[in-house]
Amino acid sequence: MAHIDLILPVGSRPDVLNLCSTELLSVSTESSGAVVVALSGEVDMTNCASLRDQTTEQLWSTHHLVLDLSGVTFLCAAGLTFLVDVSAAARPPGTRLCVVARTRQVRLPLMITGLSGVMDLHLDVEEALACRRVTPATSPAGPRLGDPRQPGDLR
Structure with a gap:
C-alpha cells in the first residue's frame, strides 16, 4: 500500500480523503465462473467506501463471490461495515458470498462482533471455491475459526 503523508494546517479538514484502493484490491475470475476479490493491506475508513463499491460491482457478473481477506493486516469497524454491506448486497437468491x-x-x-456466526467463512480460496451454500453453523471453517487463541496464520 502506498504511504501518504497528509499535512494540514490546524483547524482545516479535507472535504474528501480519497486513497487509491486499487492497490488494495485485485479481481480474478475462475473457470467455474466464480469471482475472487482479494484484499491486502489495511481495510479502514479511508478506503471502505471505494472497496465496497468495487466489490459489490463484481456481484453483477457472478453468482459466487469469494472475498479473500488473507492479505488484510488491519480490519477496523469500518471494515466490518464493509463486510456487512457486501454480504447484504449478495443476498439475492442464488448468490453465494464466501x-x-x-x-x-x-x-x-x-x-x-458475532459476524463469524452469520458469514460463510473459509480458511483458503480453494475451500471457498469448492463450497456449496452452507449455513454459517455448518461452515467448514467454523470450528477452526472459533478459537481466538489460535495463531495469527493457520498455515
Missing part, C-alpha cells in the same frame, strides 16, 4: 478469513487480524473482529 469469505476467506485466515489470519487473527481478521478472525478476531469477526468473532467479537
